[in-house]
Amino acid sequence: MALVTGSRKGIGKYLVERLLQQGYQVVGCSREAVDWELEGYWHHQTDVSDEDQVQALFDAIRKRYGRLDVTVNNAGVASMNHLLLTPVKTLDYVNAVNIRGTFLVTRASARLMRAHKFGRIINMSTIAVPLSLAGESIYVASKSAVEALTRVASRELADFGITVNAIGPTPIETDLIRNVPAAKIQELINQLAIKRLGQPEDVFNLVQFLIKPESSYITGQIIYLGGPL
Amino acid sequence: MSRDELRDLILTTIRQFTEMPETTALDETTRLFGDQTILDSLGLVSVLMDIEQQVNDQLNTSIVIADERAMSQQRSPFRSVGSLTDYVLLLTTEQTGA
Numbered sequence: 001m002a003l004v005t006g007s008r009k010g011i012g013k014y015l016v017e018r019l020l021q022q023g024y025q026v027v028g029c030s031r032e033a034v035d036w037e038l039e040g041y042w043h044h045q046t047d048v049s050d051e052d053q054v055q056a057l058f059d060a061i062r063k064r065y066g067r068l069d070v071t072v073n074n075a076g077v078a079s080m081n082h083l084l085l086t087p088v089k090t091l092d093y094v095n096a097v098n099i100r101g102t103f104l105v106t107r108a109s110a111r112l113m114r115a116h117k118f119g120r121i122i123n124m125s126t127i128a129v130p131l132s133l134a135g136e137s138i139y140v141a142s143k144s145a146v147e148a149l150t151r152v153a154s155r156e157l158a159d160f161g162i163t164v165n166a167i168g169p170t171p172i173e174t175d176l177i178r179n180v181p182a183a184k185i186q187e188l189i190n191q192l193a194i195k196r197l198g199q200p201e202d203v204f205n206l207v208q209f210l211i212k213p214e215s216s217y218i219t220g221q222i223i224y225l226g227g228p229l
Numbered sequence: 230m231s232r233d234e235l236r237d238l239i240l241t242t243i244r245q246f247t248e249m250p251e252t253t254a255l256d257e258t259t260r261l262f263g264d265q266t267i268l269d270s271l272g273l274v275s276v277l278m279d280i281e282q283q284v285n286d287q288l289n290t291s292i293v294i295a296d297e298r299a300m301s302q303q304r305s306p307f308r309s310v311g312s313l314t315d316y317v318l319l320l321t322t323e324q325t326g327a
Contacts, residue, residue, distance in 0.1 A: 111282075114278065
């Protein structure tokens, strides 16, 4: 039984499809409804930054499935702007989704997972964090917080059989980078060991590895795609 | 759920978690954290989550025991079985109105 947040499109939707192929029953959520259906998939309209909505989502999961094995905290928003031109509302919005949302879903997931002494929580960071990418101060700050949350949560949840790791993808062809200039993306790619855009498959490959029962000794790790930075 | 029923649910949950024999004394005065208590910090977290889940299942509520009010009180409602019983009763009463 797996939960993918931000599952309406992009990497989230791809992860849903691949987890279904692996035999998981998958619950997904996004603020908006989806215009697609998949067998074994159950969608919820949930704003992950809203505590009551997250509670309702997990009440529904518990009543229907009674357990949760995997959570991918994929829901996230980016903001690309010079710090001097960034409105404070952007800070609040990005933090609400990226930090508050990850926290709320992680907390609710762990409460459900601990009953079976097994859980895999995967958070999404970005290589923009180690690159300290100019023009992404708020996004990088929020994802740095997600990384810190990942490390601390891994310690606090280890005794419950729950691992918490984070994936730091390179730019992937999704809506998240749609408005980023091509030159900016290329500049970023040039700093990677493997100089190409990431693929959703690259992310799923790591998800698949981290959720394996055999990966029980891997926690608190932030794994960046694309090689050393 | 009456206060006595709630207290018994809490006592049963603690007994199950700690695998404490029935002969071991456990009552409203039993302290839940601090020196020489029956639960370590992780045990207290687990017991609170178990109690919250059982109460919500039985009463069809969605109480959150470790809420801001609990955390901001000078005297923690989690200090003893009795104070925890009172606090959970308060939360459930607020939600159910009964």
